[in-house]
Amino acid sequence: TWNEIDPALPSYRIEVLGPPPTSGTRDAFAELAMEGGCKQFAWIKKIKKDSKAAKKAGDKALARQLKNRYKAICHGVREDGKYIEAGENDNLIVQKLEANPKALGVFGYSYLEQNEDRIQGSLVDGVAPEFELIADGKYPVSRPLYFYVKTAHVGKIPGIREYLAEFTSDNAWGEEGYLVDKGLIPMPEKEREEYAEAAKKLTPMKF
Incomplete structure (x- = not known):
């Protein structure tokens, strides 16, 4: 339950609905949210720092090993049924959230905006996922869209x-x-x- 992670949280059963590893949304969530959490732990930050140091020293094997360890910790999700891959159909996640209001879902902002009468967004560091707050960069779990032309x-x-x-x-x-x-x-x-x-x-x- 959530309160086993943090006593301040409710004693709800953990259930997170999200996209599979092939999804860009999953990549963005891992980079912005999960790595953001990793940065709160000094011992995890040290793994990344040591990887960069090994690369600079020319030890590519050690650098790769440490980089893979960091990624496994910060990008990996639980495999005990608490994280449920709901495919890349965000509409399905919305439906499942309606069925279980105590669950959390990971999906793009457009689906939240389109379904505001059915679901609500989660605060991150006290900031709500609102249009203006995303536009000015205040919502932490958001990023610019880039495309490149050769x-x-x-x-x-x-x-x-x-x-x-x-x-x-x-x-x-x-x-x-x-x-x-x-x-x-x-x-x-x-x-x-x-x-x-x-x-x-x-x-x-x-x-």
């Missing part, structure tokens, strides 16, 4: 420039764009203008 392919593979122009148009990613209906949280207008111009000019990314 400039060498432009002019050789038809449609790349057109795709960039369409995706970065207000009609697509603007505040009233059709991607918002699919769950995209648009960036502030100024940022959209900057990235649209960069896409138009094929400006190389800087890391």
Whole structure:
């Protein structure tokens, strides 16, 4: 039960419904939520630090071993039935949450928004999964959407420039764009203008 993990939590049976390892949502949850939890433990953080140190020292085998251990701890889920893989159909997770209001579900924001009359979002560090809080980066379990274009392919593979122009148009990613209906949280207008111009000019990314 949850109170066995933290006495402040209710004595409900643990049941978490989520996507399988093949899902991008699962990857994002592991990276943002589960790794976020790992960072609270010094001994786990040390594994990652030691992996980087081993790589820098040229010990690739040890670096890989430590990296795999870190990933197993921070990305692995329980296999005792407490985490239930509900496939990649988020509608199914919503239905199961309705059947068991004490369960937790892992899925994209668009399904929460579409079903606010049936389910509720969970606070993370006291922050609710709301449109404005996700847009300004305050909700911890959210991240930007990236896509990459290889400039060498432009002019050789038809449609790349057109795709960039369409995706970065207000009609697509603007505040009233059709991607918002699919769950995209648009960036502030100024940022959209900057990235649209960069896409138009094929400006190389800087890391």
